Amino acid sequence: MTARPRHAREVRHWDGEADVVIVGYGVAGAAAAIGAAVEGVDVLLIEHAGGWGGAAVLAGGFVYLGGGTALQRACGFHDTPEAMYRFLEAAMGPAADTAKLAEYAEHSVEHFDWLTRCGVPFRAAFFDRPAWEPPGDEGLMYSGGENAHPFADIAPPAPRGHLPRMADKRTGERGAGYELMRHLAATAEESGARVRYHTRFQRLVVADGGRVSGVIARSLAEEVAIRARRGVVLAAGGFTYHADMVDRHVPVLRGRPGSAVEQHDGRAIRAAQAIGADVAHLWACEAAVHTDPGLMIRGIVVNARGERVINEDTYPGRIGQELLMHHASQGFVVIDEEGADAAAADRPTASMLPPPQPRWVGDDLAELEKAMEVPPGALAATVTLYNRHAADGRDPVHHKAAPWVRPLRPPYGVYDVRGQTSGFTLGGLRTDAGGAVLDVDGEAIAALYAAGRTAAGVAAGGYASGVSLGDGSFFGRRAGRAAARG
Amino acid sequence: MTARPRHAREVRHWDGEADVVIVGYGVAGAAAAIGAAVEGVDVLLIEHAGGWGGAAVLAGGFVYLGGGTALQRACGFHDTPEAMYRFLEAAMGPAADTAKLAEYAEHSVEHFDWLTRCGVPFRAAFFDRPAWEPPGDEGLMYSGGENAHPFADIAPPAPRGHLPRMADKRTGERGAGYELMRHLAATAEESGARVRYHTRFQRLVVADGGRVSGVIARSLAEEVAIRARRGVVLAAGGFTYHADMVDRHVPVLRGRPGSAVEQHDGRAIRAAQAIGADVAHLWACEAAVHTDPGLMIRGIVVNARGERVINEDTYPGRIGQELLMHHASQGFVVIDEEGADAAAADRPTASMLPPPQPRWVGDDLAELEKAMEVPPGALAATVTLYNRHAADGRDPVHHKAAPWVRPLRPPYGVYDVRGQTSGFTLGGLRTDAGGAVLDVDGEAIAALYAAGRTAAGVAAGGYASGVSLGDGSFFGRRAGRAAARG
Numbered sequence: 008m009t010a011r012p013r014h015a016r017e018v019r020h021w022d023g024e025a026d027v028v029i030v031g032y033g034v035a036g037a038a039a040a041i042g043a044a045v046e047g048v049d050v051l052l053i054e055h056a057g058g059w060g061g062a063a064v065l066a067g068g069f070v071y072l073g074g075g076t077a078l079q080r081a082c083g084f085h086d087t088p089e090a091m092y093r094f095l096e097a098a099m100g101p102a103a104d105t106a107k108l109a110e111y112a113e114h115s116v117e118h119f120d121w122l123t124r125c126g127v128p129f130r131a132a133f134f135d136r137p138a139w140e141p142p143g144d145e146g147l148m149y150s151g152g153e154n155a156h157p158f159a160d161i162a163p164p165a166p167r168g169h170l171p172r173m174a175d176k177r178t179g180e181r182g183a184g185y186e187l188m189r190h191l192a193a194t195a196e197e198s199g200a201r202v203r204y205h206t207r208f209q210r211l212v213v214a215d216g217g218r219v220s221g222v223i224a225r226s227l228a229e230e231v232a233i234r235a236r237r238g239v240v241l242a243a244g245g246f247t248y249h250a251d252m253v254d255r256h257v258p259v260l261r262g263r264p265g266s267a268v269e270q271h272d273g274r275a276i277r278a279a280q281a282i283g284a285d286v287a288h289l290w291a292c293e294a295a296v297h298t299d300p301g302l303m304i305r306g307i308v309v310n311a312r313g314e315r316v317i318n319e320d321t322y323p324g325r326i327g328q329e330l331l332m333h334h335a336s337q338g339f340v341v342i343d344e345e346g347a348d349a350a351a352a353d354r355p356t357a358s359m360l361p362p363p364q365p366r367w368v369g370d371d372l373a374e375l376e377k378a379m380e381v382p383p384g385a386l387a388a389t390v391t392l393y394n395r396h397a398a399d400g401r402d403p404v405h406h407k408a409a410p411w412v413r414p415l416r417p418p419y420g421v422y423d424v425r426g427q428t429s430g431f432t433l434g435g436l437r438t439d440a441g442g443a444v445l446d447v448d449g450e451a452i453a454a455l456y457a458a459g460r461t462a463a464g465v466a467a468g469g470y471a472s473g474v475s476l477g478d479g480s481f482f483g484r485r486a487g488r489a490a491a492r493g
Numbered sequence: 494m495t496a497r498p499r500h501a502r503e504v505r506h507w508d509g510e511a512d513v514v515i516v517g518y519g520v521a522g523a524a525a526a527i528g529a530a531v532e533g534v535d536v537l538l539i540e541h542a543g544g545w546g547g548a549a550v551l552a553g554g555f556v557y558l559g560g561g562t563a564l565q566r567a568c569g570f571h572d573t574p575e576a577m578y579r580f581l582e583a584a585m586g587p588a589a590d591t592a593k594l595a596e597y598a599e600h601s602v603e604h605f606d607w608l609t610r611c612g613v614p615f616r617a618a619f620f621d622r623p624a625w626e627p628p629g630d631e632g633l634m635y636s637g638g639e640n641a642h643p644f645a646d647i648a649p650p651a652p653r654g655h656l657p658r659m660a661d662k663r664t665g666e667r668g669a670g671y672e673l674m675r676h677l678a679a680t681a682e683e684s685g686a687r688v689r690y691h692t693r694f695q696r697l698v699v700a701d702g703g704r705v706s707g708v709i710a711r712s713l714a715e716e717v718a719i720r721a722r723r724g725v726v727l728a729a730g731g732f733t734y735h736a737d738m739v740d741r742h743v744p745v746l747r748g749r750p751g752s753a754v755e756q757h758d759g760r761a762i763r764a765a766q767a768i769g770a771d772v773a774h775l776w777a778c779e780a781a782v783h784t785d786p787g788l789m790i791r792g793i794v795v796n797a798r799g800e801r802v803i804n805e806d807t808y809p810g811r812i813g814q815e816l817l818m819h820h821a822s823q824g825f826v827v828i829d830e831e832g833a834d835a836a837a838a839d840r841p842t843a844s845m846l847p848p849p850q851p852r853w854v855g856d857d858l859a860e861l862e863k864a865m866e867v868p869p870g871a872l873a874a875t876v877t878l879y880n881r882h883a884a885d886g887r888d889p890v891h892h893k894a895a896p897w898v899r900p901l902r903p904p905y906g907v908y909d910v911r912g913q914t915s916g917f918t919l920g921g922l923r924t925d926a927g928g929a930v931l932d933v934d935g936e937a938i939a940a941l942y943a944a945g946r947t948a949a950g951v952a953a954g955g956y957a958s959g960v961s962l963g964d965g966s967f968f969g970r971r972a973g974r975a976a977a978r979g
Binding site for chain 1: 745818889891
């Protein structure tokens with residue numbers, strides 16, 4: 008099925024129409040629907056699946072916000088838009104879109120207030136332990152390594168992972184992403200947005216002059232044409248589940264499980280490329296490493312040559328990215344008994360991951376090297392160097408903060424995390440800070456907008472938990488508004 | 494100036510026309526011109542600069558060919574298309590285009606014969622020392638790490654860097670790339686191809702149905718429209734000199750000197766994207782590290798943490814890629830007196846690089862670490878581990894071959910190669926093995942072809958010296974033929 012455009016004059020019959028047609032009903036689509044509907048226009052969401060949610064409902068639920076949100080203040084943290092911008096500029100990748108970073112940091116407080124107006128609840132409690140996410144319903148946590156090297160020296164750190172409060176997290180059925188989506192979907196529909204489920208976007212309809220005037224979709228076996236009087240917003244996720252696009256653009260993700268939903272097949276990106284849309288940061292991806300951050304931070308994370316890869320007190324997603332992008336996803340966590348005991352005691356009881364077990368335990372690093380297939384003497388050299396400085400409470404090699412630095416003593420436990428990474432794509436259509444899709448000249452394509460992982464967002468190589476729900480909702484809202492205003 | 498297409502009906506006057514219009518007169522354009530002209534059609538090359546050459550005339554001049562070429566056989570090497578394919582599959586990147594690799598390996602012998610028929614001379618002499626290129630007019634050299642880990646165990650190694658013979662290399666004025674281009678340009682013009690210099694490609698002309706029917710260019714201040722009756726071949730180089738594209742797609746090259754010519758501004762890629770062409774491997778790049786391979790191979794190459802980065806006996810461009818992509822271009826070469834003396838004795842007298850000098854010399858690794866700003870004890874740990882195995886003639890950490898492995902003894906010399914990398918882009922338009930530019934559906938765009946660094950070629954992350962002139966001429970020729978046949 009082609010992703011090339013259909014000319015408007017070839018559409019004989021419109022099966023539906025709206026002022027603004029939004030493709031995809033995840034976080035970016037829901038926010039776009041609200042952003043458009045408050046402008047007083049008629050909004051139609053089309054969604055491939057049978058219900059709202061997209062990848063957002065599977066997410067932990069962090070929304071990356073800061074600059075001094077009500078929740079940050081209630082938890083006793085001081086933050087400023089400047090500090091948030093400086094962190095993002097340093098952490099989001101070497102060529103992140105500074106115009107987007109600036110808008111996102113500047114208007115983050117307002118965006119948090121908007122989320123609460125949409126009914127999204129947050130509990131004013133800060134969770135301060137190493138973990139992927141809080142065990143209970145705490146609403147705030149560090150989620151990007153802001154308080155670790157090198158970022159702590161670049162910008163005043165503040166926690167910016169804002170987590171919606173769940174009625175009962177301990178059932179384990181649904182994450183906070185579901186809670187976020189539940190309120191955004193309710194708000195979208197209260198705002199008057201209509202929804203058409205089981206409707207799979209195929210291609211754009213383009214009128215003379217290149218203006219986008221609708222979409223072609225499949226509804227069960229039937230092809231439908233839906234007219235967009237003012238604009239189309241593409242909010243259909245990334246391309247994690249399009250194997251050929253992954254091969255061509257992010258081969259490190261090749262063959263890895265995708266942390267996304269299967270609807271993230273890149274079709275919306277390709278359909279826009281087909282009318283000359285530009286793309287950006289297609290190489291970028293986030294990656295989780297499937298183990299307990301409480302273990303990593305108290306031990307060392309080494310590659311297949313027994314070399315440490317990063318400061319283990321940083322955002323664990325950053326450890327995953329480092330392993331995936333620079334160490335062929337080959338990693339081990341090496342820890343001692345005291346560290347493992349502390350991690351176990353500290354472990355969130357409601358964690359959704361089973362407690363990891365060391366694959367190998369032993370006093371003799373040479374034997375562990377053999378088991379790990381690490382070159383003889385290589386792990387011992389790393390542990391010796393680490394311990395030499397750790398005895399002084401220092402880590403001049405990777406700059407892990409002093410509270411987490413302590414010499415490792417036998418017996419050692421080794422967790423095998425080789426290949427234990429999964430991720431999702433971060434690149435996509437090049438958009439401006441208002442959500443307009445840009446062509447190869449950097450000019451807006453008339454009546455076409457994109458947000459969420461269909462667009463290249465604020466993360467261009469780096470990442471922090473909450474950036475996808477954060478920039479998806481932030482720029483989704485703007486894209487909806489811009490489309491409504493035409 | 495826009496890169497968006499102009500519709501054919503908006504072209505009031507054609508300022509020139511040909512059956513096949515070729516954009517860019519470097520190696521791919523010259524080969525395309527010959528490939529088209531031998532089909533008996535009228536060919537016009539347009540070139541921004543005032544003469545033929547493109548980046549090819551600045552290149553060392555290697556053409557990567559194998560499978561048992563006449564030159565390989567004359568130098569006493571056995572090679573097969575299968576061995577060449579297996580090497581390329583392992584070395585060109587994790588998701589290289591296997592259809593292209595297969596064609597390239599299968600028809601490489603014929604392509605070498607074609608080059609000699611075009612008058613390109615090769616001297617049947619093999620150069621066997623570590624260097625970027627031979628000092629004299631030797632015609633064959635290892636240029637991709639075929640005889641080093643891991644490739645030597647994957648495919649029977651053979652040297653495949655074929656170097657045109659220069660009349661007098663020692664003048665240092667021109668490299669073998671000039672010699673290659675001189676003969677290809679002469680052949681192109683003898684074949685009847687016309688050339689229009691000082692003519693800068695701007696955008697494509699597209700007729701109803703999406704067929705490409707010409708190009709718009711600027712000739713000095715004047716805009717000219719040139720009709721292509723059968724097809725257009727884009728052979729205008731990569732995007733190394735388009736800073737915004739580098740930022741969006743290959744940020745590791747950001748701010749680095751580009752090993753290309755300024756005409757490599759990505760315009761041809763963008764103009765094709767503007768009509769819906771797909772792109773591939775935009776993230777990929779080659780990188781040289783500016784130092785003597787004879788030093789690297791006898792020493793160790795370490796990063797800013799004093800860790801070795803790769804087996805130092807591999808293709809030096811691979812060392813550059815590793816430093817650039819995985820170590821932030823931060824590297825040092827550490828060697829001892831015996832190694833430095835051997836490298837100096839072995840150094841090609843006609844090398845175009847000035848002899849490198851160690852930045853620091855000393856017996857005390859702790860003092861060297863301080864000077865290098867390497868964490869205390871980190872370089873010593875690396876040298877100790879290297880020496881421990883080197884004493885047995887082994888390198889289980891990075892698998893450098895035994896002849897180059899020897900314990901390092903004080904005094905040590907350290908060469909500072911931090912930031913000393915430069916490179917060029919490898920990604921571009923997605924094409925099929927015949928040179929047709931593909932759209933996002935994987936379908937050929939009618940009458941549009943691409944080759945050389947404007948296209949995504951055989952290198953998709955990996956590289957070997959000679960791949961650009963090799964696949965540029967190989968697939969350029971095919972693109973010209975396909976365009977001529979329409």
